[in-house]
Amino acid sequence: MRSSNYDKFPFVPVAARPDACQTDWPAITEALRAALPAAPTAPDQPLVLAVECYPGTDLKQLQQELVQALQPAQCLVADDLYRSPADIDAMVAGPLTDDPVFGRLNGLTVTDFFDPSKLQAAQAALASAAGQLVVIVGTGATLVCPTPAIVVYADLARWEIQLRQRRNEIANLGSDNFTEKASLKYKRAYFVDWRAADRLKKQVLPRADFLLDTNDLTLPKLITGADLQAGLAAAVRRPFRVVPFFDPGVWGGQWLREVCDLPDGPPNYAWGFDCVPEENSLLLGFGDARVEIPSIDLVFAHPRELLGEAVHGRFGTEFPIRFDFLDTMGGGNLSLQVHPLTEYAFDKFGLAYTQDESYYMLDAEPGAVVYLGMKEEADFPEMLADLQRAQDDSSAPFPAAKYINEFPAKKHDHFLIPAGTIHCSGANGMVLEISATPYIFTFKLWDWDRLGLDGRPRPIHLTHGAANIQPDRTTTWVEQNLVNHLEPVASGSGWREERTGLHEREFIETRRHWFTDVVPHHTHGGVQVLNLVQGTEAIVESPTGAFEPFVVHYAETFIVPAAVGAYTIRPHGAAVGTECATLKAYVRT
Ligand SMILES: O=P(O)(O)OC[C@H]1O[C@](O)(CO)[C@@H](O)[C@@H]1O
Numbered sequence: 001m002r003s004s005n006y007d008k009f010p011f012v013p014v015a016a017r018p019d020a021c022q023t024d025w026p027a028i029t030e031a032l033r034a035a036l037p038a039a040p041t042a043p044d045q046p047l048v049l050a051v052e053c054y055p056g057t058d059l060k061q062l063q064q065e066l067v068q069a070l071q072p073a074q075c076l077v078a079d080d081l082y083r084s085p086a087d088i089d090a091m092v093a094g095p096l097t098d099d100p101v102f103g104r105l106n107g108l109t110v111t112d113f114f115d116p117s118k119l120q121a122a123q124a125a126l127a128s129a130a131g132q133l134v135v136i137v138g139t140g141a142t143l144v145c146p147t148p149a150i151v152v153y154a155d156l157a158r159w160e161i162q163l164r165q166r167r168n169e170i171a172n173l174g175s176d177n178f179t180e181k182a183s184l185k186y187k188r189a190y191f192v193d194w195r196a197a198d199r200l201k202k203q204v205l206p207r208a209d210f211l212l213d214t215n216d217l218t219l220p221k222l223i224t225g226a227d228l229q230a231g232l233a234a235a236v237r238r239p240f241r242v243v244p245f246f247d248p249g250v251w252g253g254q255w256l257r258e259v260c261d262l263p264d265g266p267p268n269y270a271w272g273f274d275c276v277p278e279e280n281s282l283l284l285g286f287g288d289a290r291v292e293i294p295s296i297d298l299v300f301a302h303p304r305e306l307l308g309e310a311v312h313g314r315f316g317t318e319f320p321i322r323f324d325f326l327d328t329m330g331g332g333n334l335s336l337q338v339h340p341l342t343e344y345a346f347d348k349f350g351l352a353y354t355q356d357e358s359y360y361m362l363d364a365e366p367g368a369v370v371y372l373g374m375k376e377e378a379d380f381p382e383m384l385a386d387l388q389r390a391q392d393d394s395s396a397p398f399p400a401a402k403y404i405n406e407f408p409a410k411k412h413d414h415f416l417i418p419a420g421t422i423h424c425s426g427a428n429g430m431v432l433e434i435s436a437t438p439y440i441f442t443f444k445l446w447d448w449d450r451l452g453l454d455g456r457p458r459p460i461h462l463t464h465g466a467a468n469i470q471p472d473r474t475t476t477w478v479e480q481n482l483v484n485h486l487e488p489v490a491s492g493s494g495w496r497e498e499r500t501g502l503h504e505r506e507f508i509e510t511r512r513h514w515f516t517d518v519v520p521h522h523t524h525g526g527v528q529v530l531n532l533v534q535g536t537e538a539i540v541e542s543p544t545g546a547f548e549p550f551v552v553h554y555a556e557t558f559i560v561p562a563a564v565g566a567y568t569i570r571p572h573g574a575a576v577g578t579e580c581a582t583l584k585a586y587v588r589t
Helices: 025-035 059-070 085-096 116-127 158-166 182-207 225-235 255-259 296-301 303-307 309-315 342-349 380-392 462-466 475-482
Strands: 047-053 074-077 133-138 150-155 210-213 221-224 245-247 271-275 281-286 289-294 321-327 336-338 357-364 369-374 404-408 414-417 423-425 429-436 443-446 487-492 495-501 508-515 519-522 528-534 537-541 550-553 557-560 566-571 580-587
Touching: 025 059, 025 150, 025 210, 025 221, 047 059, 047 182, 059 074, 059 133, 074 116, 085 182, 150 182, 158 182, 182 225, 182 296, 210 225, 210 289, 221 225, 221 289, 225 281, 225 289, 225 296, 255 321, 271 557, 289 296, 296 303, 303 309, 309 580, 321 528, 321 580, 357 508, 357 528, 369 414, 369 475, 380 443, 380 462, 404 475, 414 475, 414 495, 429 508, 429 528, 429 580, 443 462, 508 519, 508 566, 528 550
Parallel strands: 047 133, 047 150, 074 133, 150 210
Antiparallel strands: 210 221, 245 271, 271 321, 281 289, 321 429, 336 423, 336 443, 357 414, 357 429, 369 404, 369 423, 487 495, 495 508, 508 580, 519 566, 528 557, 528 580, 537 550, 537 566
């Protein structure tokens, strides 16, 4: 049994006044009252406090606290000025499509949710409150009044939103679909709500006077916009970690529970997401208080310093590298699957780049395998017919062994999975996935004749799959190109560096360093993501003292912003005298 030193709540310390963070409603509303000017700038205008809310924020609670404490002449809720749920359902139907998992990325904005006549009427009514305090809350509050006296941005982490969706506490933006299946609410948020809200956030967050964190409804937190900016500026100049989250699944295992010290409740943990900045959070530390913001805020605020010029130029404000865990230790096989080719991902889903992947084996039990590519002699049309038959006839399970290679998987093996390659991790493996960021574009081909956690079969996408599987990726090609494609690169005193991937069709380069002493690293102007894949503890340092030494533990993923430049890593604590290893990923430019 391994004892855990995995930090589940990493944070970026921010140098600020000890009382920078207000941590209850009375203190929060008092800080807002104190910040309000005595009168509006123009005498014929109201004094507006706008709370721009990320979708999923508890508006009732917010409204109640603000009204009770500030006693405004009016309190408007932006969502009341939206078009009807039926109109909005019709508006999003095109981009959402009928598919249970995939939609199409689109250009909808929060403005599109408003009913123009309701909005106009509300804005006219605002004029009648000249000289008085008006509070506006909701997604689009700053569209109702574009020039408020005070702007508060109430942000919310995507994981918290997903949990609220699962508990039927929230509906999608402008919808009343509280009880719809959680997977459908997630899909709608992914393709519509979050995209629209992020477009508005990019405009509003930089000018927000305050940031309100209501991820924990019992412990709201408020910091000033200036302190938020100080926190973001601190994060982008040093190595940091985002806050991991973990989720059970039908094939999930027990390794994450032990190594990451996760609670007993769920039967297993399948996924651990510890570097998907689109969905993870960043904790900013103000004294003892921790303010949780979506880590994508850092990408939006500092794309050039974080990503570097070339990566920002190519990917815009997206963080293109994803690290996550897939735990099947004591669990089952993932679905046999394939991801879309680049052109298919663009044409069907509007993706700018596709879901290229790789599996780095953090651990494996004897007998573990990775399914990868087709067998030399396999007949493609016959395989598709068998996949279809397996769906139609439960007495004809798909004979995977007839068509698909099974490669033994050992600790530290690296399997490369360019889109179009049929694959899945088998049972009893612990995968660190090092991949391009998209991660919901999985065409399941065969789910081993089992039901999902909700007791229903998980959606299968054979037509999409058939259009993307590359049948020429057979045994020899896969062995030569995708399995442990290792190459020594460099070495020094107490360390050596190897290239482990990814395949040339994938834009990510991965390097593994084995070390017992100090390893010199450099970002060379591009963001880097690393994981300590061997050793209990290592320390990341700046040769010039530009950032505070940063300790990482086994299996922790950390991000080194492009702006960091030179840094070193060496064994630390109990790992001194032992051989450690990091796996580093960056975008080839
Ligand atoms: O579809 P399954 O069987 O849950 O597989 C695991 C999933 O995790 C991913 O690897 C993303 O992390 C997807 O590609 C895949 O859908």
